[in-house]
Amino acid sequence: MAVPLPETLATPAPPSLPSLVSSRHLRAQRLGRTLRFWVPAGFLILMLGMCFLWPLVYKLPSPTNGNIIYNNEAPFSPGHWLGTNQLGVDQFSQIVYGGQVAFEVSAATTAIGMVIGCTIGVVAGYAGGWVDAVLSRVLDVLIAFPALVLALVIAEGLGPSEIHVIIALSVFAIPAFGRVSRGATIVVRGLPFMTAARLAGTRGWRIIARHVLPNIMPGIVTFSLLGIGIVIILEGALDFLGYGIPLPKASWGSMIAQGQQIMTAQPEYVLIPSLFLLVTVVSLNMLGDALRERWGVR
Amino acid sequence: MALVQQIQLQGDSGARGSARRIAGSPVLRVVGRRLLSAIPVLIGVTFLTFAVMSTLPNDTAQAILGLQATPGQVAALNHTLGLDQPFWLQYWHWLVKVLHGNLGTTLEGGSVNHELAVHLPATLELLAYALVVSLLLAIIMAVLAARKPNGIMDRISLAISMLGLSTAPYAFAFLLIVVFAVKLPWFPVISTSLGSTPVSWFKALTLPAAAIGFGLFAIYTRLLRADIVEQMQREDYIVTAKAKGLAPWRVLIKHALRNSLFTLITVIGLNLGGLVGAVAIIETVFQVPGIGNDLLTGIGNHDLPLIEGIVLVFALVTVLGNLLADLAYAVLDPRIRYGSSTS
């Protein structure tokens, strides 16, 4: 999507010039660096807490059924601090439970993508030769395969559900991780210490486990943070089209879709879920950038 | 992707020399090799689509005939439509037809070729509009930002890029509609028709293009800015350029930007494939008469030929995008185009 193939995102933070910074400047730089990590991390922790811990502590109104008497309450009304929609469903609990879905789906998809994709990518990158050629073709096919179509088709055929969304989005995640890990493996493979390890007689699997993986991990982790954000957006897209999490179960995408009908009169029904979506993804991206900066990944 | 072998260029400049250069040229080899590897990818993608669609329970015939249809009628229609054959056979028939240029008939009876011909232009135009404008704006922003890394323009560009990367196109689309089509009635809310004048075309496609383009702009700016800053700080030829007495802007644009554009073009190509998903959704939001919209309708109807045809087009776009990325390098980078001479 305009959701990019994540590996095409470059280092954003300007490389801090080591040689030209006075000590006051340096302290400001260090503060900036700390903030850039902890502010997004804090937000994410807050979001996760809000979505997963808060409902355990405090009984929220149902996110799916509402009392139509209380419909269209404005934000900050008593008992519904984000208001209710036209069916009386509490917006805040929709956000909370929608957030649960968003995080669950994106975490699962990214995990699957990482495990399977990196396996393919590392093997392809390390082995080279015809193994690489074949596996790269497979990755190419998966990348060219419009994941959206797959998601819609599966949802259409088997009915929408969280599992189906995860499966469909994994088809997108696997080749993304595959490409990145393959590229990173190839770079590491060319380094001198790898030749030394091979000459010392270390066996393939050990080399991969002890040398390749630790070296590509920073890049993979920062990439996966980016990836989670993208998957959240994609999952939202599916919900938005009606092919994701089935109604009336809450999800941010479906909130946006429902809100669009009364967008002109009451834009907050679109704005509120969009805002949460934005803050979550921005935090993920910023965290990914901060880690990249810290670990020196390019 | 191993690009090109270095070719020893015997022969001089001039017509004969350049003819010889192109014929044995690395460029053609790259193109040739890429096209060859594209075919299995295209086949793979379309085959996979067929496989998936066929294994999923479908009641196409039932849906067409309605609830009153008897099992016999359903079976008969299935047979006519060829839906009772194993999917690989169905795929084979489809493939043969495609190679003859015929993409089949939709469930409604129209020709897929016709559907595509009518709706493809709108999608392509939307894509082109979004791409070109975001690229131009990205170049301007990246150059302004790279002029003083960590300066004001730079921080602004980083902030805007971060926003662009993190917004969902469908959410952003609504913001655009609310602001620019409702509060300020500059643009139509939906764009079912592109109209016949340049102005109406422009008006109809601007908001959709902006919805897609914001994300693109973010990616391109980020990449280009990072690359330019890196060139300016790490490359020796930049020092040489400064030593010649060139003004900083000239160094930035004529030297650093020039070299950074390569990476950018590669990225644009690679990104093209992922773009089609976004285009489909935006088309739905704005009701643009393109193939993305068609696709969604087709999926709802379980219209296999139509879906296959559009998937083929999407896959072609991805493949072409990758080809473009490789090609850009081969054509534009003189190190590859000319190889090394014998001297």
Place this chain on the structure above:
Amino acid sequence: MSEPLLMVDDLRVSFAMAGLEVRAVDGVSFSVDPGRSLAIIGESGSGKTVSCRALMGLLPAGTAIHGSARLRGSELIGLSDAELRKHRGSDMAMVFQDPARSLNPTMKVGAQISEAIKTHRTVGKSEAQAQTIELLRLVRIPAAERRFQEYPHQLSGGMRQRVMIAMALACRPKLLIADEATTALDVTTQAQIMELLLDLQQELGMALILISHDLGLAASYADEVVVMYAGKIVEQAPAARLFGRDGAVRMRYTRALLDAIPHLERAAHSSLPVVGGRPPDPTVRLSGCSFAPRCASAADDCRAKAPALVEHAPNHLWACWHPCENGGAA
């Protein structure tokens, strides 16, 4: 006696690194007469490159530059970048070490040279092209018209360096600085390029500053030699006085450098007297002589107080409490 072309007086360059001040150049003074050549010799980190880049204004922003450097009477230190640009590439030019990386790989060689011309002179495109081809011939590149259209990677290392020289000479500078210009080349090409530089110097009446770590280069091609260590000049004399059979090297560091050059006359399998240790940490300021930690003859007064650079003999300055006697091994 003619006015010196370049007069550098008490040049100091420092920048901040990780909160600490780094004195890359610590009070350096020298001068170059028109048409003469000066060699600045030193290890990496001695400050030789930084001083010349300071003159040209090629150091990153945020570097503190103090002192004076007058080129034909006009002061260079303290000028704004826009003003300095008028001199850069026209009055004074620089040639760099690695021609493979110092040329823009995506721009034709001819265009890069023409750019140098057009920056300082208003000439039309064809005139610039003609002048560029003339320059290519001047640096003895055969088939100049063809080379004009080629890209850097199509040329050999030696030819690329000639192109760099042609670029530097585009506006007939009065001062040419060659920063390790031959280090990246093989020995034969090195000699060719040096010969070319000397011939050009004669033809064009340029002053030449040769920056190098190679004493042999200084001996063969320079009129004056300046030896730098840890940001300061430690010895300065005409080349004839320092090298050759009656060589009168005084400062211990220079002596050590000379001794470290392998000679054919040495006994087989004898070990090379290299200079032990490492260049000093630029963030730490020693109270004594900066070479003392590595000097074989260091005494207590060496570590206590840094020797000043004094003209002990006519035209020969050195900074050492216990200099060598008459150029012999200490």
